[in-house]
Amino acid sequence: MNSAASRYDAAQVWDWLGAVADPEIPVISIVDLGIVRDVQVGADGLCTVVITPTYSGCPAMQVIADAISEALAAHGVTRLTLQNQLSPAWTTDWMSASGKDKLRGYGIAPPAQQVIDISGLQRSAGSTAHAAISRQLPAPQVACPHCGSAHTSLTSQFGSTPCKALYKCLDCHEPFDYFKCH
């Protein structure tokens, strides 16, 4: 029997996973989204994929796990272990640059900030504790994905899925989804 390990390595598996679409935003892959955290292929061909949920209640996680199994099985990966990892918690900082471009092309404004202090975890000792829950925290500047205008306003912090907020453009007057920083 041929060694399964001779047919694929971790880099190859990453490539294959890059073709697995996110079930809710099919224009980006689960790798673009930063859901896949690690891939290991053992000498015996056993493939281990570590994934992390975007949100605790993300209803797509089971669909994503199934999609990974199916996609890899189609490439001959028969021995697969899927691991769920909670810590470190998923952040939109893990989203790839190409993923952000694809989101914009799809009509969803990508996360605006690089560093997210929404949790208050990164607060320094001297600063006001728990700035994240202060009402003075400035809202992010979100550019309209349709016309590019920065003249937009927040309609609601919560949108059609947990990862999105509702915005509207004050120039072209189109409503749009904003993939919020997390």
Next chain:
Amino acid sequence: MTTHTTQQTFEYLLRLGDNALILSQRLSQLCGKGPALEEDMALTNVALDLLGQTRLWFSYAGELEQAGRDEDRLAFHRDAHQFRNCLLLEQPNGNYADTMMRQFYFDTWHYFLIEALTRSSDARIAAIAEKSLKEVTYHLRRSGDLIVRLGDGTEFSHQRCQAAADALWMYSGEMFIYDELDQALVAAGVAPDGAALRTQWLAHVQAIFTEATLTMPAADAWMQRGGKQGRHSEHLGYLLAEMQFLQRAYPDSTW
């Protein structure tokens, strides 16, 4: 040396999970009935976050218990006296000021609790808290905003908001009243100290109330208790009857 037992951690996880589950169910009851489309979506988003957190707490609880109870069994196969949620969370949705005030009291506590639990000596609890914290932060930012909008809104919305603040106040203390179980987990570094949480809670509620032109009821007022020990108001039974109907009518049915 640990000062707590696995059984105590299990019980504590039930409290965390039940709080999230019961509030999630309450908010889900408003699905399709929110006062505005944006509010409807926000309520169900928050409900979904809380349900996801419930699953994480219950999965861990089930593993610790080693009695074959998974997250579904813990949610659907227990009766009211076996639930460990605080009384605040089973209170009816009432008008929208009631709904949002209940949410604001809970979110404020939940934020400071979860933030502290990221430093829990129990690594799994710390990981779940880390995962939940950003969600909980969004919840609190929203409920604080709405309390200001309702409190500092029209004369009518102000009146209703103040009435809700007063009516729900007696349920706001239970979260900080620690029994032997809580104390054992504090001693073991698993859970944060209740007095410190209460100080943070009062400061944030006062700050938001000031901006909302609301009067905060007396901090030393008499407080209801009992939910954490399984002594609930009549509301919980009705809530469970609806939530658990399918599993009670068709036990152990699955998708």
